[in-house]
Amino acid sequence: MQVNLEARSVDRETAGVVMERPLVVEEATPPLKMTTTDVSVFYGDKQALFDVTLGIPDRSVTALIGPSGCGKSTYLRCLNRMNDVIEGCRVTGSIELDGEDVYSAAVDPVQLRARVGMVFQKPNPFPKSIFDNIAYGPRIHGLVSNKTDTEEIVVSSLQKAGLFEEVKDRLMEPGTGLSGGQQQRLCIARAIAVSPEVILMDEPCSSLDPIATARIEELIDELKENYCIVIVTHSMQQAARVSQRTAFFHLGILVEEGETTQIFTNPNDERTQDYITGRFG
Amino acid sequence: MTKHEHIVSSYEEELQSLNNKIAKMGGVAEELLGHSIDALEHRDPLLAERTIGDDKQVDELEREVEELAITMIARRQPMALDLRQIMAAIRISSDLERIGDLGKNIAKRALAVAEEDQPKRLVLGLKHIGEIALEQLKDVLDAYIERDADKALRVWYRDEEIDAMYNSIFRELLTYMMEDPRNIGFCTHLLFGAKNIERIGDHATNIAETIYYLVHGTPIPDERPKGDVTSTMPADMTHAAKSKPRKKSK
Numbered sequence: 001m002q003v004n005l006e007a008r009s010v011d012r013e014t015a016g017v018v019m020e021r022p023l024v025v026e027e028a029t030p031p032l033k034m035t036t037t038d039v040s041v042f043y044g045d046k047q048a049l050f051d052v053t054l055g056i057p058d059r060s061v062t063a064l065i066g067p068s069g070c071g072k073s074t075y076l077r078c079l080n081r082m083n084d085v086i087e088g089c090r091v092t093g094s095i096e097l098d099g100e101d102v103y104s105a106a107v108d109p110v111q112l113r114a115r116v117g118m119v120f121q122k123p124n125p126f127p128k129s130i131f132d133n134i135a136y137g138p139r140i141h142g143l144v145s146n147k148t149d150t151e152e153i154v155v156s157s158l159q160k161a162g163l164f165e166e167v168k169d170r171l172m173e174p175g176t177g178l179s180g181g182q183q184q185r186l187c188i189a190r191a192i193a194v195s196p197e198v199i200l201m202d203e204p205c206s207s208l209d210p211i212a213t214a215r216i217e218e219l220i221d222e223l224k225e226n227y228c229i230v231i232v233t234h235s236m237q238q239a240a241r242v243s244q245r246t247a248f249f250h251l252g253i254l255v256e257e258g259e260t261t262q263i264f265t266n267p268n269d270e271r272t273q274d275y276i277t278g279r280f281g
Numbered sequence: 282m283t284k285h286e287h288i289v290s291s292y293e294e295e296l297q298s299l300n301n302k303i304a305k306m307g308g309v310a311e312e313l314l315g316h317s318i319d320a321l322e323h324r325d326p327l328l329a330e331r332t333i334g335d336d337k338q339v340d341e342l343e344r345e346v347e348e349l350a351i352t353m354i355a356r357r358q359p360m361a362l363d364l365r366q367i368m369a370a371i372r373i374s375s376d377l378e379r380i381g382d383l384g385k386n387i388a389k390r391a392l393a394v395a396e397e398d399q400p401k402r403l404v405l406g407l408k409h410i411g412e413i414a415l416e417q418l419k420d421v422l423d424a425y426i427e428r429d430a431d432k433a434l435r436v437w438y439r440d441e442e443i444d445a446m447y448n449s450i451f452r453e454l455l456t457y458m459m460e461d462p463r464n465i466g467f468c469t470h471l472l473f474g475a476k477n478i479e480r481i482g483d484h485a486t487n488i489a490e491t492i493y494y495l496v497h498g499t500p501i502p503d504e505r506p507k508g509d510v511t512s513t514m515p516a517d518m519t520h521a522a523k524s525k526p527r528k529k530s531k
Binding site: 236237264270272274 | 284285286287288289358359360361362363364365497498
């Protein structure tokens with residue numbers, strides 16, 4: 001059999017060029033979506049957060065890590081004023097969304113939370129149908145005026161959350177009947193339905209099995225193309241996997257913040273090093 | 282470097298064990314190299330045979346290091362300094378394994394020339410370069426144990442000395458060969474031996490680079506010294522011997 005070696009080697013070269021795709025694309029950091037300057041939080045007399053200054057870039061994932069009680073959830077809740085409802089909670093410093101102070105008197109917290117959505121640790125669907133879980137937000141915010149619009153938003157939100165295929169035949173069944181992982185994706189779909197700009201996630205995978213966790217992480221990876229995402233997680237590996245930037249909190253102080261790859265391979269601060277390697281005394 | 286220990290003590294023990302294995306491997310490689318040079322210098326076939334056998338130990342240790350490192354990556358998902366320690370162990374063990382191989386090759390050459398009775402002065406250059414390489418290896422292993430990046434850096438810079446010495450041995454041996462063609466066989470073995478030692482020097486600088494990365498998390502911010510110019514040396518030695526070794530320019 002005659003084999004044209006020359007032609008084959010050329011083919012291989014061409015194939016190599018096509019297949020080669022850089023795994024890590026060096027990109028300039030996107031512009032900041034939110035900036036917090038000297039943010040301190042007090043619960044009564046007790047100060048929980050000390051002068052946190054941090055910029056959160058748009059269209060990327062920022063992970064907040066740190067031991068329990070370090071203030072990362074407190075910080076996260078400042079971003080959409082969820083701390084307002086906690087009695088005795090006082091926030092100082094400035095928190096800006098697109099350059100606008102979110103704590104100014106002109107800002108309606110309800111409107112703010114439509115722009116800065118949140119997903120919690122435990123999936124908390126409303127005791128309603130899957131359809132109504134998603135349709136609720138758009139309805140109260142007046143984003144939809146008729147049935148067709150509502151259906152469209154429900155379907156597209158479920159699709160974006162990667163849940164549509166699994167639930168399309170039972171949209172009228174209660175959301176609470178879904179599995180834990182599905183419920184969490186339902187909550188993400190619900191958060192997306194009101195077209196937020198920022199999505200806050202407070203340990204979104206801590207009650208999920210590894211498969212459901214992987215699905216959520218895959219989803220986070222897709223969502224970051226269009227949203228600014230801030231995630232609090234206790235899993236160092238998860239922070240390393242999903243985020244582009246990581247901030248390490250300890251005892252209410254922002255100890256270190258930087259590119260995720262740098263934080264997890266070569267952190268600057270010894271406290272960060274000790275925490276992420278499991279040496280915290 | 283952190284002062285604190287892992288909360289999980291078995292993790293700490295595994296890292297310690299990895300450290301010990303590299304230290305042991307370094308010790309064996311060092312001894313092997315010393316013996317192989319002695320065997321060549323004194324044309325001692327018994328020592329050469331024993332040294333060849335010792336390389337198995339180095340290979341076995343490399344396998345152990347690799348196995349432990351892979352298990353640790355799988356079980357612990359190491360981060361930051363831990364990750365760098367494990368990566369460093371893998372890289373250093375592979376350099377040490379190559380050093381073992383090169384040492385074994387010198388010992389084999391010692392066997393091949395055991396019956397030759399050329400004058401001793403022919404071996405002096407090789408003995409000298411061997412001593413420096415051994416010193417380099419010893420220093421770089423100390424730097425590893427002490428996590429001393431500055432010491433590693435000094436080893437890294439000193440490699441130029443070995444390269445320069447190799448260049449002069451290259452010329453010297455060519456001169457002996459031209460003097461008397463009966464020297465050619467013996468000198469060729471010596472030349473390969475010297476080249477092996479020069480490569481061992483390169484592996485020591487690799488290890489130095491790894492140590493620097495292990496400590497600082499960044500590569501050495503400088504070009505690696507390269508002083509071996511023999512591969513571009515003109516064949517006409519009468520001419521080359523008069524000219525100074527040229528630095529390779531990029």
